[in-house]
Amino acid sequence: MASKRRLQQLTPSVLIPLAGxxxxxxxxxGKDNEAAIDQLVAEMTQRIKAITxxxxxxxxxxxxxxxxxxxxxxxxxxxxxxxxxxLRHGLFSQPASYPALLRFANAINRDDxxxxxxxxxxxxxxxxxxxxWGEPGIQDFLLNSYPxxxxxxxxxxxxxxxxxxxxxxxRFFLNPLDPHLKSLGIVLKAQKRHLSPLDIRxxxxxxxxxxETGGQVVKYSVTPCSSYRTTKAVRPGENxxxxxxxxxxxxxxxxxxxxxxxxxxxxxxxxxxxxxxxDESVSPFQTVATITIRxxxxxxxxxxxxxxxxxxNPWQSLVAHEPxxxxxxxxxxxxxxxxxxxxxx
Ligand code: HEM
Numbered sequence: 001m002a003s004k005r006r007l008q009q010l011t012p013s014v015l016i017p018l019a020g021x022x023x024x025x026x027x028x029x030g031k032d033n034e035a036a037i038d039q040l041v042a043e044m045t046q047r048i049k050a051i052t053x054x055x056x057x058x059x060x061x062x063x064x065x066x067x068x069x070x071x072x073x074x075x076x077x078x079x080x081x082x083x084x085x086x087l088r089h090g091l092f093s094q095p096a097s098y099p100a101l102l103r104f105a106n107a108i109n110r111d112d113x114x115x116x117x118x119x120x121x122x123x124x125x126x127x128x129x130x131x132x133w134g135e136p137g138i139q140d141f142l143l144n145s146y147p148x149x150x151x152x153x154x155x156x157x158x159x160x161x162x163x164x165x166x167x168x169x170x171r172f173f174l175n176p177l178d179p180h181l182k183s184l185g186i187v188l189k190a191q192k193r194h195l196s197p198l199d200i201r202x203x204x205x206x207x208x209x210x211x212e213t214g215g216q217v218v219k220y221s222v223t224p225c226s227s228y229r230t231t232k233a234v235r236p237g238e239n240x241x242x243x244x245x246x247x248x249x250x251x252x253x254x255x256x257x258x259x260x261x262x263x264x265x266x267x268x269x270x271x272x273x274x275x276x277x278x279d280e281s282v283s284p285f286q287t288v289a290t291i292t293i294r295x296x297x298x299x300x301x302x303x304x305x306x307x308x309x310x311x312x313n314p315w316q317s318l319v320a321h322e323p324x325x326x327x328x329x330x331x332x333x334x335x336x337x338x339x340x341x342x343x344x345x
Contacts, residue, residue: 033326040154040330045337047161052341060308061342066105066119070112070197070241072307073249075100075293077124077258083288087260089211090320091127091139092288100124100291103307104197104245107144112241113233115191118145120202120222121312122291132323133332134316142314143202143222146190149274150183154330186275196230196244198254198293206274208314209322210260217263217271217324219278221285228252246299254293259285271325311339 048064055062077100079092088094105119106112122141131138151157160183163172173184194200204220228248235243248254261283263269269278297303314323315332323331 037154037326037329040158041333044154044158044161044330044334047165048334048338049341051161051165052338061344063105063342064338066103066107066121068106068108068110068112069304069307070104070106070118071245071298072101072103072303072310073245073293073296073298075102075291077122077289077291079289080287084286086216087210087262087286087288089215090129090318091124092210092260093320098124098126101310102291102293103310103312104241106241111238113193113237115193117187117190117192118194118197118200118202118241119143120145120197121310122222123310123312123316127318129318129320132315132317132319134313138316139318139321140312140314140316141204141220141222142312143204143220144190145192145194145200145202146186147203147205147221147277148186148190149205149327150180150186150190151327152182152273152275154327156180156183157327157330182275194241195233196248197241198226198245198248198256199224199229206314206327207263207271207324208317208328209324210262210320212320215320217266217269219261219263221259221261222256222291223259223285225255225257225290226252228254242299249293249295253295256291257287258289258291259287261285272327274325274327309343311335311342313339 052061052064077098079094079096079098081095083092091098101123103119103121105121107117107119109116120143122143124139124141126137127139128137130136151160159178159180160169160172163169173180173187201224202222207217207219210216210218226248228251230244230248233240233244234247245254261278261280263271263278264283269283270276313332313335314328317323323329
């Protein structure tokens with residue numbers, strides 16, 4: 001039961017008054033960009049509200065993305081000692097261990113046995129340093145199981161949201177007047193059957209700053225480092241991924257390496273195109289931390305309900321890891337409003 005208590009302490013998100021905080025300046029791009037971002041946020045928020053309210057069941061409003069809560073587990077986030085000096089910023093500035101909460105999810109399917117894109121949201125607590133937004137002491141990282149996003153820009157993402165609201169997602173991809181064939185290619189490659197969320201890689205897909213001022217531009221990836229691997233579905237069916245996590249942890253603790261990839265070339269590693277994979281042979285991910293998940297009681301209705309109500313935001317971040325680019329810019333208020341709606345605040 002101690003682990004359940006710990007999980008609840010690590011899930012303060014529903015209490016964070018993110019949406020009540022003053023807006024943050026958007027940086028380069030000037031007033032026109034700021035106005036365009038405000039418009040995107042307003043339309044996305046309104047459409048996401050309508051979509052998720054229409055999908056509510058048993059008085060639970062689902063997330064717009066990463067809808068199926070597979071599991072929330074508590075973990076240790078240990079920052080390494082031997083980090084190259086140029087990466088020692090913010091959370092990575094000195095070796096230390098932090099409590100963390102991990103949420104594993106499926107993007108669209110409730111049934112774990114179906115092909116999907118998986119999500120991993122990480123909340124590191126007790127961190128030191130000023131935050132760009134949100135609550136002091138907390139650093140969130142949001143990752144997907146594919147290194148590129150199907151939408152290059154927030155405008156493209158909005159076109160998809162419009163199509164989804166009309167129940168015509170295919171039309172977004174195959175509209176003869178405005179086809180999105182690259183997006184379709186990414187979705188088809190990204191959706192996979194997985195045997196365990198503990199055995200797959202995750203990527204931030206969009207970039208972040210590393211450093212308090214100026215600094216470098218980086219992406220994140222989380223790579224499994226457990227010796228244990230799930231080789232076949234434990235309890236095939238709707239909740240097989242949850243069952244796989246449970247079986248893994250009962251056998252052996254799970255581990256992930258947390259890596260940072262530094263932008264080397266702004267042309268081939270752009271900030272403003274989330275559909276471009278930054279070449280790992282040009283700039284490999286460098287491990288800066290290890291995440292360890294020990295056996296715990298997470299597969300119970302109370303923990304799953306807390307997990308469902310939790311919320312993460314890429315802007316819940318230290319200044320040293322500020323989200324970059326227009327895609328990230330729209331996410332701040334869109335996520336905050338979506339979380340507020342879900343939790344009926
Ligand atoms: C304009 C771009 C994007 C929009 C509008 C958007 C929208 C959303 C929304 C509304 C949610 C639900 C939030 C909540 O109810 O608490 C969500 C969740 C999520 N999104 Fe995005 N998203 C965008 C880009 C991205 C990108 C680039 C990633 C990259 C990894 C990402 C990963 C996730 C993850 C992992 C979650 C689940 C968070 C959780 O566990 O609560 N999204 N997204």
